[in-house]
Amino acid sequence: MTVLAVAGIVAALMQTLVVPLIGRLPVILRTPAANASWVATATLLAGAVTIPATGRLGGLYGKRRMLLLCTVPLVAGSVLCAVADSLPPMVAGRALQGAGMGLIPLGISAPRSR
Secondary structure (H helix, E strand, C coil), X not given: CHHHHHHHHHHHHHHHCCHHHCCCXXXXXXXXXXXXXXXXXXXXXXXXXXXXXXXXXXXXXXXXXXXXXXXXXXXXXXXXXXXXXXXXXXXHHHHHHHHHHHHHHHHHHCHHHX
8 A cells, every 4th residue: 555655646746746946947947938838738648648558458458467568658757857957858757657647546546446
């Protein structure tokens, strides 16, 4: 249960982690403010697309397997964002993090299925 709780908290934090930086992102990434907003939008958009698919795949192939699979894009996206110095890799990293958002519903449903 502790691992599921921590995974859910980490995934939820990834969604909102850049909100305090939104005002500074144009300066950090050297891009217009309209483009910098994609850093936050990419995560939510990717999550909205992948969460239903992840839930369905969790029912078909097992929640544990899908939980582990969801951590791969989440970690890869975090690494990509850490080394990004311009907008395209940052948006790509945030989209990968959004693809890992399936951790939240899978983590909620995993204890209920036992």
